[in-house]
């Protein structure tokens with residue numbers, strides 16, 4: 001994985017992105033800067049993650065604000081076309097045609113991506129299926145593949161044309177731990193030399209893969225920085241106790257019988273090593289009822 005520093009040149013810059021669905025403010029002034037490597041996008045249900053990804057993938061225009069990817073501004077049709085040529089998008093619910101074989105599906109996407117020369121297109125489809133380790137099942141129909149394999153087909157389709165900007169919307173959802181680990185490897189490979197924005201509910205995915213993390217809640221950016229910085233926010237705010245601490249923002253009995261508490265510690269607290277998940281929960285403080293549950 002490329003570990004670009006925060007000072008690395010921005011490949012995507014977004015300023016004040018807003019989008020309403022009727023009375024719902026799904027995005028409320030999102031500003032963000034992405035550079036090469038994998039950036040994780042965390043947030044509770046309804047935070048606006050999918051909406052942000054759809055905006056950045058030019059599937060829906062924002063009501064306000066603007067963004068560029070590799071300098072291409074989607075507000076003009078020429079800019080939008082150029083941006084789409086640099087884009088690979090794995091949507092939350094990929095529209096699979098179940099009777100397609102893996103090869104046919106990826107080839108279909110390659111045709112949409114303007115690969116008109118048949119020989120070159122076949123070569124590209126084989127290349128991306130090989131990249132996600134699916135060469136052996138390329139002739140199998142999608143309806144006969146496992147969920148993990150189907151997600152890999154969707155990733156292969158996103159990789160067609162070697163895009164510099166990859167948008168992945170919860171690609172590991174529903175996968176078992178082994179499949180998730182394999183998918184992580186593929187995302188890390190895809191992140192080499194590319195700008196990847198990965199929406200996920202899995203804080204371990206972010207801790208293990210990402211060089212940057214953005215926390216979104218209520219359509220706003222609550223945190224932007226490195227995973228280590230997000231974890232460090234919880235230092236001195238996670239502690240162990242024999243009983244649930246009523247002052248804790250969240251607390252639960254662990255497998256060893258003691259309580260793990262997050263929030264404002266009492267004096268003399270027995271501090272624990274924080275995790276990225278702790279930092280994430282604290283970044284949502286005051287935002288979600290789920291944190292206080």
Ligand SMILES: Nc1ncnc2c1ncn2[C@@H]1O[C@H](COP(=O)(O)OP(=O)(O)OP(=O)(O)O)[C@@H](O)[C@H]1O
Nearest residue numbers: 021024025026043044045046047048049050051052
């Ligand atoms: N097409 C739509 N019409 C109306 N409201 C919508 C639509 N899409 C999303 N919303 C609303 O916009 C808000 C943000 O939704 P979004 O799907 O972007 O969140 P999310 O962070 O991706 O959530 P999840 O983790 O559950 O996928 C939510 O309140 C959602 O109900």
